[in-house]
Amino acid sequence: MSSSSADDADPQPAPDEEPGDDTTAGDTTAGDTTAPRPRPRRLERLRRFDAAHMWISSVAALVALSLSLYNFVLVQRQPDTDVALPHIVRIAQGDEVWFYLQPTLSTRVETAQTEVITQAELHLRAPGPGTRQPVFYWDESGTFTYDRTDHTLSYAWIADPSPLLVSRDKPQQPLMLFKTTGWKFSSGRYRGRLILHRASGRKPLTEDFCMMLSDDDAKTLRTRGQYTFSSFRDDAPEARAKDCYGA
Numbered sequence: 001m002s003s004s005s006a007d008d009a010d011p012q013p014a015p016d017e018e019p020g021d022d023t024t025a026g027d028t029t030a031g032d033t034t035a036p037r038p039r040p041r042r043l044e045r046l047r048r049f050d051a052a053h054m055w056i057s058s059v060a061a062l063v064a065l066s067l068s069l070y071n072f073v074l075v076q077r078q079p080d081t082d083v084a085l086p087h088i089v090r091i092a093q094g095d096e097v098w099f100y101l102q103p104t105l106s107t108r109v110e111t112a113q114t115e116v117i118t119q120a121e122l123h124l125r126a127p128g129p130g131t132r133q134p135v136f137y138w139d140e141s142g143t144f145t146y147d148r149t150d151h152t153l154s155y156a157w158i159a160d161p162s163p164l165l166v167s168r169d170k171p172q173q174p175l176m177l178f179k180t181t182g183w184k185f186s187s188g189r190y191r192g193r194l195i196l197h198r199a200s201g202r203k204p205l206t207e208d209f210c211m212m213l214s215d216d217d218a219k220t221l222r223t224r225g226q227y228t229f230s231s232f233r234d235d236a237p238e239a240r241a242k243d244c245y246g247a
Contacts, residue, residue, distance in 0.1 A: 079107040079115045081166055083196065083207045087235040089245055093185060094226025099136055099178040100155070103194060103207065105164065106171035116199035117164040122178040123195065124211075127188030136178035143175055155229075163199065187218045189244065209234070210244035217247045 083103055090100040099122060107115060122136035141159045146152075155177075164172045189212050196205040211232060213221075220230055232245040239246040 090229040092229040093221040115166040119197040121195040125191040134183040
């Protein structure tokens with residue numbers, strides 16, 4: 001009859017070992033500097049973090065690309081130019097009719113393209129059937145100077161007609177002198193149109209307006225002569241009521 005010795009008994013786990021420890025026995029030995037392999041739960045968390053990081057980076061790159069393409073399209077598009085007429089126009093009449101007009105040309109959109117105005121025309125539709133419809137041409141650009149002693153305005157030439165470059169940072173406000181010959185103002189209601197031709201070949205810019213001349217206004221234009229102009233406003237109470245320029 002034999003008995004089992006203590007050496008034959010099943011080994012008991014060491015006090016500091018816990019069931020379910022992910023570190024494999026024999027992976028480390030005395031003097032071995034190799035770190036234990038991470039646990040499965042930690043590996044799963046790392047995989048999830050890497051996947052989330054990759055997804056966020058991809059979305060951020062896609063958003064940045066979309067914004068870049070959007071900005072590129074905005075910068076490359078044609079400028080949207082606005083035309084605003086002044087509150088005052090001035091007219092002088094002698095052998096020729098001179099029409100002083102100072103529109104404002106601007107664009108509110110930032111773009112790499114620049115609007116170029118190459119030519120300007122002024123059309124007036126005179127009252128009454130069968131009357132001649134004058135077409136004014138842009139003769140020159142100038143400036144007004146105020147005389148503090150006489151309290152009058154004087155006009156001076158500054159440039160011949162030339163292309164106008166309009167951008168968001170460079171709006172234009174030229175004082176244009178339009179001329180026509182063989183025609184005179186009479187009393188009545190006039191429909192006017194400013195036409196600005198563009199270098200791009202796109203449809204010309206247009207702005208319509210109205211002008212009312214009384215019998216006294218027409219007489220004043222005839223008697224003042226070529227070098228004295230009369231002013232007509234569209235912001236005076238009586239002019240606003242008629243939505244027209246008036247003296």
